[in-house]
Amino acid sequence: VFLEALTATGHEGGRLLLPGSVIDLGEDGSPVRHRSDDEVERVYGDKAAYLADYKARRAGELAAAHASWGAPEINILERLTEWLTPLLARANHICAGIDGPVLLDVGDEQIIVDFHTREVRAGQGEKCRYEFHVERRLIETCIRDHEIDWVNSLFLSCRFVAHRVGRYNEYLYTFFKCLSLERINYVEGWYAEAETSDEDIELGDWIVQRRCPHLKADLAEFGDIAGDVLVCRMHGWQFDLATGQSMTADGFPIRACRRT
Numbered sequence: 722v723f724l725e726a727l728t729a730t731g732h733e734g735g736r737l738l739l740p741g742s743v744i745d746l747g748e749d750g751s752p753v754r755h756r757s758d759d760e761v762e763r764v765y766g767d768k769a770a771y772l773a774d775y776k777a778r779r780a781g782e783l784a785a786a787h788a789s790w791g792a793p794e795i796n797i798l799e800r801l802t803e804w805l806t807p808l809l810a811r812a813n814h815i816c817a818g819i820d821g822p823v824l825l826d827v828g829d830e831q832i833i834v835d836f837h838t839r840e841v842r843a844g845q846g847e848k849c850r851y852e853f854h855v856e857r858r859l860i861e862t863c864i865r866d867h868e869i870d871w872v873n874s875l876f877l878s879c880r881f882v883a884h885r886v887g888r889y890n891e892y893l894y895t896f897f898k899c900l901s902l903e904r905i906n907y908v909e910g911w912y913a914e915a916e917t918s919d920e921d922i923e924l925g926d927w928i929v930q931r932r933c934p935h936l937k938a939d940l941a942e943f944g945d946i947a948g949d950v951l952v953c954r955m956h957g958w959q960f961d962l963a964t965g966q967s968m969t970a971d972g973f974p975i976r977a978c979r980r981t
């Protein structure tokens with residue numbers, strides 16, 4: 722489908738590569754050899770059948786992985802306190818960006834990671850602005866395996882329910898992606914460096930900082946102004962220039978003033 726879309730826009734040189742395919746870039750037309758002649762037809766001819774077959778082939782492996790989830794001997798509160806407290810102590814920008822308690826509800830136990838007091842404690846049924854409800858065995862597994870990136874190892878699986886009040890908070894997911902001192906130090910350094918960007922540019926009626934507060938895209942290239950709103954086309958984040966506030970996520974203020 723993608724190659725057809727490319728062709729429709731006048732790009733004729735697209736080639737399909739599957740794992741194991743070999744392309745000869747030196748030859749006319751850059752011919753491609755797949756692992757077997759019928760591979761493309763097998764994968765794309767009847768995709769539903771291919772995926773059903775793939776699922777059946779991996780079923781045993783998946784069942785074994787699922788059976789390995791859980792470690793009931795783990796005391797979640799104790800282990801998370803020991804693990805996360807030193808990280809919270811160093812996470813100045815992240816704690817300021819969240820600045821409140823986050824609930825981790827594992828069914829029969831509630832744990833609070835408090836980014837205001839920088840502690841991990843037992844929940845007492847309090848309402849939190851951010852909540853995650855996750856099966857106990859999944860959290861036990863993340864702890865047992867010392868997964869330092871819960872975004873990849875847990876959240877991308879969609880095996881959780883989340884609630885929040887207000888806007889998406891990128892600091893929260895950044896924290897759960899950086900559950901090691903090395904990662905926390907790196908990301909805190911990154912935030913600190915981003916703050917010191919002092920170059921400004923003119924955009925429409927406004928003078929704004931050159932680097933996007935999100936991931937530093939050059940706003941001279943990616944910034945669009947619509948009235949008092951700046952949109953960074955890199956990821957679509959919006960900023961209210963009159964107040965300097967991000968309209969997409971909490972935190973991430975932008976420096977801006979109207980041209981005189």
Ligand code: FES
Pocket residue numbers: 933934935936937938953954955956957958
């Ligand atoms: S870098 Fe600007 S929106 Fe992501």
